[in-house]
Amino acid sequence: MSTTNGRRILLAGCGDLGTRLGLRLVAQGHEVIGLRRRVAELPDAFETIAMDLTRNGAPAASRADHSARSDSRLADLDAVIVTLTPDESTRAGYERSYLCGVRGLARVLESQPGRVVLVSSTRVLAEDPTRVITEDAPIAPGPGPGEVLAAAESEAAELFDHLTIVRPAGIYGPGRTRLIDSVRRGQQFNHQRWTNRVHRDDLVHGLERLALDSKPPDLVHAVDSLPAQMGEVAAFIADRLGVPVPGHVEDEKPGGKRIDGTRFGSLVGELKFPTYRDGFASMLMDRS
Template sequence: MSRVLLVGCGALGTALGVRLLARGDEVVALRRDPAGLPSDFTRLAVDLAAGPPAVPLPEADAAVITLPPISLPDGGNGAAAALRHLRAALPSTPERTILVSSTRVFDGAPAGTVLTEADAPVPGSERARALAETEEVARELFGAFVLRPAGIYGPGRDFLVRTVREGRPANHGRLTNRIHEADLVRTLWALLTASAPPAVLHAVDQAPAPLGEVLGFLAGRLGVPVPADAGGGPEGRVFDGAALLGLLGSLGFPGYRDGYDAMLDGAA
């Protein structure tokens, strides 16, 4: 049995934790309010951004960190501070740590750029700069493997479906990338269990597409008009998903049509 520390532990961490429990691992979840987490998790109420926990944390074989960007009252990077407090509270560094970041670290790259894991981040916003800094702190303190998902969708993550149903205008020309939550959980599992996982991995499916194309598909499925084009011109980037495909072998939802069909049919 291994002990896996889930730091942040929202919907993604919870789905991974359930799978780890089924394997026989012990799951320790850290969150400011862990009350809604599964009772089989060891649940610890900890606000790492505010400071180190009052008591030392248990030793862990692995850690999966899913902290969102956090802005401190002084404008500092709360996620980076949380990582420093986490390391100070642990008796030793876990053998494997995975930081879930975001493809947003490239939001300063030119529109239409095709990006792979070999490309260095190009942050253009404060949020992106905070994410890039958090990645560096995670590497420094934990030797972390960095996972950068694109837009996550799946049950309960239906922003685009609601956009179409409500007819909200959107920029049809924006290039978009996404990953189904089920494939993202599989990716975290693979990064935890692979003998030599990649140091950096972009979690994207095999079907990057202009937003207008995705909205048109959803409108057809829902039987409603396509939302109006809000304009704004070309923007967004394309992420090559070859490395993820190489790690997993195949995706359960290789493109948005597969994933949204399953969502709308109630299958996933």
């Protein structure tokens, strides 16, 4: 581990979230190592390791010539932030990215890090719009990706001595405009469905705190302070766009989740975008 104020932090996956987190950490004097399949697009300020964790985590018969290789930079790490992305939104895609990715990471690390932060998802939680869900709620994933994410969380807890799990919901922000685009097209929604979300910048800030805090929580639901029904969110966006409110999908019943963001808010200190209104208003102002 580092002996000065600067820490050694590995960003495993290192896509948009990891890169933005790494730039914040470098600006504070920390040593950042970005690990991903292709490293050409990573900032020059990062050390880089080109590696496919999913191949290193695959069953031995499938790994063939892709066995884990020694790299001294993968020892004595203060923190590892794991931000994996499935190559396809199927169960198999999630298994390759998350299960094989977590196993591959454990295989290539030269020593136990001071902290491993695994970015999972609120998909592992049961749908129940009748109550507010906190970090104390048991997981109850539906079949498919949710089950895989729950399994990845469980395996990570066995593989790493000091683990924090972060479960974001509905990440949005610059470059993540799917909901805005759907409203603009007039796509219908289940107006009664409860939803949760977090702005990308607030999530990055939360990951920064987890990387640097000496005693971070073991589990955080990364959501803002205002769960809302989809009809309300769509109406807000439509008003800002100056388009009709998308219609309600007939025969749909209330569903979704209402997730409490108190712990995440305490971790970050003050959310830059405490509700969807703040976040989408900022995005739509930037697009005008």
